[in-house]
Amino acid sequence: AQSVTQLDSQVPVFEEAPVELRCNYSSSVSVYLFWYVQYPNQGLQLLLKYLSGSTLVKGINGFEAEFNKSQTSFHLRKPSVHISDTAEYFCAVTPNQGGKLIFGQGTELSVKP
Amino acid sequence: DAGVTQSPTHLIKTRGQQVTLRCSPKSGHDTVSWYQQALGQGPQFIFQYYEEEERQRGNFPDRFSGHQFPNYSSELNVNALLLGDSALYLCASSEGTNTEAFFGQGTRLTVV
Numbered sequence: 001a002q003s004v005t006q007l008d009s010q011v012p013v014f015e016e017a018p019v020e021l022r023c024n025y026s027s028s029v030s031v032y033l034f035w036y037v038q039y040p041n042q043g044l045q046l047l048l049k050y051l052s053g054s055t056l057v058k059g060i061n062g063f064e065a066e067f068n069k070s071q072t073s074f075h076l077r078k079p080s081v082h083i084s085d086t087a088e089y090f091c092a093v094t095p096n097q098g099g100k101l102i103f104g105q106g107t108e109l110s111v112k113p
Numbered sequence: 114d115a116g117v118t119q120s121p122t123h124l125i126k127t128r129g130q131q132v133t134l135r136c137s138p139k140s141g142h143d144t145v146s147w148y149q150q151a152l153g154q155g156p157q158f159i160f161q162y163y164e165e166e167e168r169q170r171g172n173f174p175d176r177f178s179g180h181q182f183p184n185y186s187s188e189l190n191v192n193a194l195l196l197g198d199s200a201l202y203l204c205a206s207s208e209g210t211n212t213e214a215f216f217g218q219g220t221r222l223t224v225v
Contacts (some may be wrong), residue, residue, distance in 0.1 A: 004155075032212055043117070043203055043216035044156070051212060090155050097212045098144060100169050101205075103155030 002027040002093050006104035014112050015083055021076040021107045023091030031093040033074040034101065035065055038088040047089075050074065061085070086111045115140075117206050117217035125223045126194050134189040134220045138206030144168075145187040146214065147179060148203040156203055162187055163209075191222075199224045 007022040025031065032051050036044040048059025055067040065076045074091060088108050092101040118137045126132050138145050144163045148156035158171035162181035181187045185206075191198055201221050205214040 036216075041218075043218045044205075045216070046213060049212065092155075094212070098207055098209060100146065100158040100161060100171065101148075101156070101214065102158070105155050106153075 004104035010108045012110045034092045036090045119217040123221045136187045136204030142206035144207045146205045150201040
């Protein structure tokens with residue numbers, strides 16, 4: 001079975017500051033990893049995904065994430081955040097292509113002016 | 114391209130009633146998955162449909178059932194509603210074994 005732990009439930013940060021949202025996972029098999037963003041009263045939008053290859057993955061809106069197999073982590077980073085980045089962020093894994101996604105509890109990113 | 118569309122956007126039901134939620138996948142997608150997202154939680158996988166059959170199922174009781182139609186649209190049915198079924202229900206579609214799932218806006222179900 002797989003599980004995902006997002007280490008911070010809330011992350012407050014000032015505008016233009018860097019941010020890191022932490023995600024650890026547990027799995028006995030190889031997995032594919034994802035970060036999704038959810039704006040208030042919206043569905044989920046894919047930010048980026050790691051399937052294979054380079055461990056540094058770049059996504060939309062200036063976000064990037066690094067896959068660390070030894071530490072079973074997939075932390076999300078952005079060098080300079082904007083007010084518009086305020087949202088809920090979810091880390092997810094799946095052991096099978098096209099299979100069910102297992103989500104973390106979410107991290108609420110709050111960007112303040 | 115309309116993307117994944119879900120209906121209705123909101124609804125209120127009484128305990129013990131039955132509800133049907135609907136999902137139209139993104140154009141070209143043939144696989145539909147349903148998730149339940151309780152307030153303040155991450156989405157939980159309910160089940161996935163492909164070729165009109167349930168391919169995978171999460172840890173949800175039999176009160177939760179689904180269907181996929183030949184045009185790939187899908188329904189989620191919940192019987193004997195409980196207060197704890199109040200949640201945002203998300204539909205996601207994908208193209209076969211493609212790993213990228215596109216999510217709809219969700220249906221907010223409130224059980225009173």
